[in-house]
Amino acid sequence: MSGMERKELRIVGFLCNWCSYGGADTAGVSRFKQPTDLRIIRVPCSGRVDPLLVVKAFMEGADGVLVSGCHPRDCHYAEGNFYARRRLEVLKRFLPFMGIEPGRFEYTWVSASEGARWQKVVTEFTNQIHRLGPIRRKGDGGGDIR
Amino acid sequence: MEILDKLKEDIRGELEGVSLVIGWERGYDSLHTTPLFIRCPEDIDRLIWNPLCVHNLASYLPWFKGRRVGILVKGCDSRTVIQLLQERLIQREEVVIFGIPCQGVVDLAKIRARVDCSQVRGVSFKGDKIAIETPQGQRELPLEEILATKCISCQYPTPLIYDHLAGEAISSHRPPGLLFAEVEKIEKLDPKERFAYWQQELQRCIRCYACRNACPLCVCQDFCAADARDPHWLSQKTGIGEKFMWQILHAIHLAGRCTDCGECERACPMDIPIQRIRKKINKEIKELFGYEAGVNLEVTPPLYTFQVEEPAIKEREW
Secondary structure (H helix, E strand, O other), rough: OOOOOOOOEEEEEEEEOOOOOHHHHHHHHHHOOOOEEEEEEEOOOOOOOOOHHHHHHHOOOEEEEEEEEEOOOOOOOOOHHHHHHHHHHHHHHHHHHHHHOOOOOEEEEEOOOOHHHHHHHHHHHHHHHHOOOOOOOOOOOOOOOO | OHHHHHHHHHHHHHHHOOOEEEEEEOOOOOEEEEEEEOHHHHHHHHOOOOOOOOOOOHHHHHOOOOOOOEEEEEEHHHHHHHHHHOOOOOOOOHHEEOOOOOOOOOOHHHHHHHHHOOOOEEEEOOOEEEEEOOOOEEEEEHHHHHEEEHOOOOOOOOOOOOOOOOOOOOOOOHHHHHHHHHHHHHHOOOOOHHHHHHHHOOOOOOOOOOOHHOOOOOOHHHHHHHHHOOOOOOOOOOOOOHHHHHHHHHHHHHHOOOOOHHHHHHHOOOOOOHHHHHHHHHHHHHHHHOOOOOOOOOOHHHHHOOOOOOOOOOOOOO
């Protein structure tokens, strides 16, 4: 869908094993069309996602980072995503302060049965990152972050 | 001088029951102070108290866990003590706290910008002025001009926790609106400018980790994530990316814990305004959870807990 029409960007997705990874799988099994920019990393729980993993992804050149877990109250480990929600919200408000545009990092909840919702999330997030463009273009004054 | 006399008297009374008391003494010249470890009654005479006593001595407390120690704290330092107690990094019965109501301490960088401090012969305080004697003559500076940034917006001049208080408790006369003034200035820039701003500031960073070592809440010591090879959060590369990563790493590890004591910025040999990064997170924590670190001993720090319904968090619905 995307690869042919526009240059692919590097988007990293941290998906929890129990809901969102299953949701992405459901979307795949149902043969829903999705952009291919997102690289999925499967984690045990959204509570496993250290905010530094997100920061590190940006520093290594990711153009966007998405974290997705079980809906609050539906966490496989009962409360992992409640902790994640607080941490990720702080991170989301903090990253723009350092110069990473708002919108490059998002977190959301997708359950294993929500294949259609996963398709919507990944499509919208990918489009959002494409609107922002690559994180640092060579020669835009700022230079490469590395 | 009466604050100092009261302090000395209180310390003399407690010295028997503690292994040491941490205070300040004159450093290598009269403009600099250095931490003093009082172990015997003779040491007490070396104790000083004036606006040059900048160090947050609470940094030492976790090191002495298991021993009963006394510590001198200003208002801001007392917040660190409370935060350490909240995280059970120290025990209340193991610390004897000598509180000092504080009118503000100096920022030596601000003095250095105004006076050549290579050969200071003497320093004295006259009312709200500091007089510095150098070979070029005497320079008087109004204290207000050279106060540390944290003091200009200080909300807690009197320690929030103490066993002995030297002098009368004072309340803040500083406007709380100034608390996040520098942060708000950066927030007004657009993301590109913000990135350029931090790039310009952080490129000076030499990753000496003085900010970490001075930070009273960096308690991992030999197990710091920055030194870890696995996971390799930071490499040995010298690029700006590693500098960003380090500063963000430090700030995130302090999220909901930073008591805004300013030791990181004071210790920075490159004079990078890194406290602003921590302050930004403090601001968000305050907005989201109404929490200020080190103010209330009874409250759990916000990232160690959760609510099933978060009233302040507007989760995005795709």
